Amino acid sequence: MADNTLGAYNIADLREIARRRLPKGMFEFVDRGTEDELALANNRAGFERIKFRPRTLVDVSGRNQEITLFGKKSPLPFVIGPTGTAGLLWYQGEIGLARAAAAAGIPFTVALNSMTSMETIAERAGGRLWFQLYMWSDRALSHEIVARAKAAGFEALIITVDGAVAPNREYGHRNGFEMPFRFNRHNVAGVLARPGWLFNVLLRYALASGIPRFENYPPEVMDKLTARTLKRSFLKNDSLNWEDIRTLRKLWPGVLMVKGILHPQDAALAADCGADAVIVSNHGGRMLDSSIAPIDALPEVLDAVGKRLTVMVDSGVRRGSDVVKALALGAQAVLIGRATLYGTAAAGEAGAARAIAILREETDRVMALIGARNVAALNREFLHFAVTQPRDTGHAAVETGLRGVEALTRIG
C-alpha cells in the first residue's frame, strides 16, 4: 500500500517540511505572529492549560465526529479558515487545499486575498464553499465582491473585523515579502536558497499567468495597488463599524458570520445586526499582540450569545485534542489556519489532505480515550482547568518582602 503519510506524523512534522521548502520570508509570513508574538504563544498556552477529566468504560465503538453546521451535516467538526496565501505556498495551492477539504466533506473558506479567484476555485474544487471579506474603504467595491460571491453560489460570507489597521510585523519588513510579489534586496537570497519553490511555484505562475496577484480584486483595484501612493488609503478600513454589518446583512441572503470577535458584547452586537455566527478569533496571533487567547474568550462569548448564534473558534489549533477542548467548551466547530497551510506548503493537495487526516485521527483518538462517542456527548465536565499557582517571581518576593516590612513596623 502506498505510504500517504509524507513522513509526517503530526502537524509539527508538516511545519518542518514547510520550513525546509519555503523561502524564509514566506515561511515566516505563515508561521509567525506580530510584535513580540505574545498572542501567538498564548494561543497555544490557552489550549495547553486545559486538561481532560476522562471517563472510562464507556462503549466508544462506532464513534463519529459528525456535526450539523447551518442545517447541513459535516463529517468532521472543523472547517478550513480563510488564509490569503495558500496559492503562494504551492502552485495553485488554494485549489489543492479546497479539493482536500471537499474530499473530506468539510467547508473551505476562500479568502478575499487569494491568488486564485473565487469563481475558479468553485469550478475546479467544488465542495462546500464559504467566502471571507475584508471591507475596503470604498464600500461600493466591496459590495461588488459580495455580489460575485452570491452569483458564484457561496454558502456563507465571513466578514473579518479584527484588522482596523495593518498589523505590525517587523520581520515582514526585514524579509521583504510584500504583495504583489517582487524580488528585492531583502528577499532575493531567501528565494534563491529555495530553488524548488522558485521553479515549482513562482516560475510556474510566471509562465502560466504572470506573477501571482490577488485574483479576487477587480482590475481597477489591482491598478490602485500597484500605484504605491494609493495603496495605503485604499486598503485602510478603520471606519468599518456595525452599520456595515447591517448593510451586509441586507445584501447577503446566505449565512453571515463575523470573524475576529473576542468580547462578549461584540458577539451580542453581531447577533443584533443579524449575523448567524461569530468566529472567536485573534487571527492566529497575527494582528493585536497581547490579545486574549480565543479559547479563553470562548466561554464568555458562549454565555452571551450561545443561544442566539453559532459560535466557532480558531487560533492555535495544532492537535485533535485542541479541537476536542474547544468543542467540549461549547464551540460548534473549529477553524483551521496554519495547520493545513503547513500541509499545503509541504505537498499541495496531498499535504493538505494529510493535515486533515492527522487532525481527524487525533480527534478520534482523544474522543475514544476520554469516553465520548460523538460530539453531542462532549461538555465541560470532560475538562479540568488548572488553577495557576503564583510562581515565585520577583513580584511575589517583593510582596513577601513588603509584608515582612509591615510586620516589622507593627512589631517595632
Ligand SMILES: Cc1cc2nc3c(=O)[nH]c(=O)nc-3n(C[C@H](O)[C@H](O)[C@H](O)COP(=O)(O)O)c2cc1C
Ligand atoms: C498566512 C495566513 C494568512 C491569513 N489570511 C487571512 C485572511 O486573508 N483573512 C482572514 O480572515 N484571516 C486570515 N488569516 C487568519 C486565519 O483565518 C485564522 O484566523 C488563523 O490562522 C487561526 O490561527 P491558527 O493559524 O493558529 O490556526 C490568515 C492566517 C495565516 C496564517
